Amino acid sequence: MSMLSFLLGEKKKSASVAKERLQIILARERVGGESGKPDYLPALQKELMAVISKYVDINPNDIKVQLERQENLEVLEVKIELPDATRG
């Protein structure tokens, strides 16, 4: 199943009335166990939000952030509901 079909399936379940939705997923997989490197996903997420807010008006209340870890995989999911038109 491709990422697109997975997200299409997710879409059908959600009942929100947003005009537009943006979903950002950051998945980091460390092969060969813990590499001891600092976890940069949270910092990366903040910067990505700053970049995204140049393109769409983001209301902090419309953002849902979820961080999941399993095995050597770390998935950071950011869901943004956009009630109104985007900028530009």
Next chain:
Amino acid sequence: MSMLSFLLGEKKKSASVAKERLQIILARERVGGESGKPDYLPALQKELMAVISKYVDINPNDIKVQLERQENLEVLEVKIELPDATRG
């Protein structure tokens, strides 16, 4: 099925020997048909790569980009294989 379990399933299929993998997915869903707004995903993707390269050394040959569209959903998938240690 959560995004994490979907990606765990994907992981098992891939046979790459990268030390670390980073996957960025941007999914944009426009509700109520074509809103006529410009498509900002490609520009957003370039900027996101610039932010990410502050955290990990990215070799352009190690990046795979895939853009898929279906119904009112647009999914931009960026896969980065990181052969070596990340910065910082």
